[in-house]
Amino acid sequence: MAHLLVTGAAGFIGSHTVDQLLHAGHTVTGVDNFRTGRRENLTAATTSPRFAFHEADIAAPGVLSSLVGTARPDALIHLAALVSVQESIQDPDLNFRLNVHATHLVAEAARMHRVPRLVFASSAAIYGDAPTQPIREDAPKAPISPYGAAKLASEVLLLGHGATYGITVRCQRYFNVFGPRQDPASPYSGVISIFARRFREGNAVTIHGDGCQTRDFISVHDVARANVLAATAPGLRSGVANICTGHATSLLDVLRVFQAEFPAAAAPVHGPARSGDILHSRGSADEALAALGFAPRVPVAEGLRELIHAR
Ligand code: UD2
Numbered sequence: 001m002a003h004l005l006v007t008g009a010a011g012f013i014g015s016h017t018v019d020q021l022l023h024a025g026h027t028v029t030g031v032d033n034f035r036t037g038r039r040e041n042l043t044a045a046t047t048s049p050r051f052a053f054h055e056a057d058i059a060a061p062g063v064l065s066s067l068v069g070t071a072r073p074d075a076l077i078h079l080a081a082l083v084s085v086q087e088s089i090q091d092p093d094l095n096f097r098l099n100v101h102a103t104h105l106v107a108e109a110a111r112m113h114r115v116p117r118l119v120f121a122s123s124a125a126i127y128g129d130a131p132t133q134p135i136r137e138d139a140p141k142a143p144i145s146p147y148g149a150a151k152l153a154s155e156v157l158l159l160g161h162g163a164t165y166g167i168t169v170r171c172q173r174y175f176n177v178f179g180p181r182q183d184p185a186s187p188y189s190g191v192i193s194i195f196a197r198r199f200r201e202g203n204a205v206t207i208h209g210d211g212c213q214t215r216d217f218i219s220v221h222d223v224a225r226a227n228v229l230a231a232t233a234p235g236l237r238s239g240v241a242n243i244c245t246g247h248a249t250s251l252l253d254v255l256r257v258f259q260a261e262f263p264a265a266a267a268p269v270h271g272p273a274r275s276g277d278i279l280h281s282r283g284s285a286d287e288a289l290a291a292l293g294f295a296p297r298v299p300v301a302e303g304l305r306e307l308i309h310a311r
Helices: 012-023 063-071 085-090 092-112 146-165 191-201 220-232 251-261 286-292 300-309
Strands: 003-007 027-032 051-055 075-078 117-123 168-174 176-178 206-208 217-219 239-243 269-271
Touching: 003 012, 003 063, 012 027, 012 220, 027 063, 063 092, 075 092, 075 220, 085 092, 085 146, 092 117, 092 146, 117 146, 117 220, 146 168, 168 220, 176 191, 176 220, 176 300, 191 251, 191 300, 206 251, 217 220, 217 300, 220 239, 220 286, 239 286, 251 300
Parallel strands: 003 027, 003 075, 027 051, 075 117, 117 168, 168 239, 176 217, 206 269
Antiparallel strands: none
């Protein structure tokens, strides 16, 4: 069994990753400053004697180095981030501090304390509006937000550190992740989290555009499992991989699942397409299978029904 240090442990993806690591018998040190993470996401984790938690800001000087020096983990899973694309556009300086500088601090802490493996939360946002589908890892990188640019810069920083100092680095390029604990607070939150809240509260949802836009929606349970594999599978080499299903799901497909579960729901409102929206995004899932042995297991409709009936 391994000891993992997880940054962003109280977040949406972080808390599910922590839960799966503990379930598999590993020891976990979690850190989060609750900027967007939530204490209640760790309700299950905190009952485990193999879980230690630190409330701290990893972007502050010295914090991470001290935590890593004490924990001496077998791998570090770096999921702490400024997670909103919209916020990165409004405050690119904060985006730099939380999504680039903090990653450099992670790389340095790993170097100084000889952590052999790093797993990083990258994003399909590094591809921008990719012309060719499915998007393979070697597709052109053309981010269209400070968030996407920071994720790309972080990959380069980590892989550079990995090659220089002998650290195995796995960059996980998540596509559209959905599931329990995702925050629906802003209009720019993931569409499925917004739909879940509105259907539950009996409010109409808004479809921006004709609803035929497609995304590669992947369950957070699959994403967490991909993180566990990247952090603990023996003999991995450094590299990047899309974490996706390889399938396109339209917004209308998503809507139909919700409508079947809420037959009395108000009809959706159709609004203009959101400016800057891309029409289609679907990843190639081949590299994750080849490099990590990862294949998604949760069909989108099943994941949606689980989310609808959660809690
Ligand atoms: C955005 C982010 C992505 C990630 C993701 C969250 C960009 C470029 N990318 O991608 O990085 O943070 O969000 O999952 O910003 N929609 C509606 N009604 C709603 C909300 C959304 O029709 O109430 C549409 C939206 O216009 C888009 C699609 O649903 O066409 C998916 O929206 P999203 O915000 O969940 O995801 P995406 O891929 O645009």
